[in-house]
Amino acid sequence: MEKIREGKTKTVFDTGDGNILLKFRDDVTGTGDVVDPGANTVIGKIEGKGNASLKLSKHFFELLKRDGIRTHYIDADLKENTMLVKRADTFGDGLEFICRLKAAGSFVRRYGRYVEEDQPLDYLVEITLKDDDRGDPLINEEALVQLKLMTKEEVSEAIALTKKITKIVKQECERFDLELIDIKFEFARVEGEIAVIDEISGDNMRVRKNGQAVMQKELCDIICGK
Amino acid sequence: MEKIREGKTKTVFDTGDGNILLKFRDDVTGTGDVVDPGANTVIGKIEGKGNASLKLSKHFFELLKRDGIRTHYIDADLKENTMLVKRADTFGDGLEFICRLKAAGSFVRRYGRYVEEDQPLDYLVEITLKDDDRGDPLINEEALVQLKLMTKEEVSEAIALTKKITKIVKQECERFDLELIDIKFEFARVEGEIAVIDEISGDNMRVRKNGQAVMQKELCDIICGK
Numbered sequence: 155m156e157k158i159r160e161g162k163t164k165t166v167f168d169t170g171d172g173n174i175l176l177k178f179r180d181d182v183t184g185t186g187d188v189v190d191p192g193a194n195t196v197i198g199k200i201e202g203k204g205n206a207s208l209k210l211s212k213h214f215f216e217l218l219k220r221d222g223i224r225t226h227y228i229d230a231d232l233k234e235n236t237m238l239v240k241r242a243d244t245f246g247d248g249l250e251f252i253c254r255l256k257a258a259g260s261f262v263r264r265y266g267r268y269v270e271e272d273q274p275l276d277y278l279v280e281i282t283l284k285d286d287d288r289g290d291p292l293i294n295e296e297a298l299v300q301l302k303l304m305t306k307e308e309v310s311e312a313i314a315l316t317k318k319i320t321k322i323v324k325q326e327c328e329r330f331d332l333e334l335i336d337i338k339f340e341f342a343r344v345e346g347e348i349a350v351i352d353e354i355s356g357d358n359m360r361v362r363k364n365g366q367a368v369m370q371k372e373l374c375d376i377i378c379g380k
Numbered sequence: 381m382e383k384i385r386e387g388k389t390k391t392v393f394d395t396g397d398g399n400i401l402l403k404f405r406d407d408v409t410g411t412g413d414v415v416d417p418g419a420n421t422v423i424g425k426i427e428g429k430g431n432a433s434l435k436l437s438k439h440f441f442e443l444l445k446r447d448g449i450r451t452h453y454i455d456a457d458l459k460e461n462t463m464l465v466k467r468a469d470t471f472g473d474g475l476e477f478i479c480r481l482k483a484a485g486s487f488v489r490r491y492g493r494y495v496e497e498d499q500p501l502d503y504l505v506e507i508t509l510k511d512d513d514r515g516d517p518l519i520n521e522e523a524l525v526q527l528k529l530m531t532k533e534e535v536s537e538a539i540a541l542t543k544k545i546t547k548i549v550k551q552e553c554e555r556f557d558l559e560l561i562d563i564k565f566e567f568a569r570v571e572g573e574i575a576v577i578d579e580i581s582g583d584n585m586r587v588r589k590n591g592q593a594v595m596q597k598e599l600c601d602i603i604c605g606k
Binding site: 261265269279280281291292294295301303 | 494
């Protein structure tokens with residue numbers, strides 16, 4: 155198998171038969187000493203973190219599959235910490251769709267003049283470019299279309315999908331008394347159709363239990379069992 | 381007359397009879413030694429700059445009036461460097477609508493991965509909050525509505541108006557062999573309807589002549605005569 159890319163938390167291989175293998179590592183991103191899945195710098199390792207990300211992703215991708223949502227997911231090997239996925243064509247070098255149920259993080263930093271931390275939001279969708287060098291800038295629908303990253307129809311479809319999937323994840327979290335605050339998805343074209351790619355785990359979402367942040371491994375224990 | 385506020389380049393007075401008087405000063409904003417109308421820090425004065433801003437604003441507001449576009453403009457006193465305007469209710473503490481005909485400035489800084497400087501854009505509209513402390517952050521339509529800054533209908537109307545007015549200003553620039561690159565407008569509710577407020581001058585637009593940037597005083601000389 156040929157290594158295609160070394161991501162911040164996953165290594166990407168070409169299986170040679172048309173699919174892609176993602177190896178989940180234990181690296182965590184953050185700022186200074188503080189672990190922050192939204193940050194762009196690897197600050198260290200947490201043992202078992204890669205396995206927890208994979209278990210959660212397997213759980214959520216299978217959940218989405220049951221609801222008829224297209225994803226790149228094929229299978230997961232929890233011993234090898236690998237996920238087999240379909241080949242995807244990203245929009246440009248990648249776009250992220252964030253869905254917010256409560257104000258937190260960058261949303262409050264940007265709009266703190268008008269919003270309070272934790273203020274309820276109604277499945278508010280924001281789109282950002284995956285571009286570490288430029289701080290993953292926010293982009294609006296018209297700019298996405300004029301820069302030819304997506305068609306107008308694709309943007310609308312991806313926004314609708316974002317809200318639909320967020321609802322599914324939110325309901326799943328509620329089964330475990332977890333509160334979903336916000337979540338981000340990456341979409342790409344898989345077999346010509348828009349599909350969710352990358353992972354769906356504590357690294358993509360802000361989740362709280364009794365008001366306290368729940369990080370990746372704890373989230374995995376709660377949702378997937380110890 | 382009661383002084384209401386000291387802005388970066390204008391002082392705002394209440395006339396006592398329901399209107400507002402704007403006094404245009406010679407202060408210029410920039411970064412370091414470089415004059416940049418988009419910057420948020422006053423770096424010095426340029427004699428005659430306030431008068432040039434006022435002359436240009438008078439010119440463009442009267443042009444828009446002829447085309448039936450609502451503005452807050454009533455009259456200008458070029459000797460006193462004052463503009464009499466109608467009272468306006470801003471959306472929050474103010475929103476700016478930017479219309480781009482070519483990629484420049486912050487657009488290229490944000491989306492440089494996908495756009496080249498001067499790449500043509502098709503009346504691309506972006507909306508930013510007036511919030512110096514947070515670097516005038518970009519905001520999308522859904523966030524504007526959910527934060528109750530504008531209704532969905534008001535956002536659509538303001539975007540359509542932005543494109544319409546940009547077309548008028550672009551055509552006016554072309555009469556003087558000037559190329560409009562981008563322009564920003566502030567909208568507010570005036571007598572219950574959406575109207576253009578603040579000023580329309582070289583401080584709000586990027587204009588070139590033979591490929592060279594044209595700053596406020598030169599722009600005034602070209603458009604309004606010496």
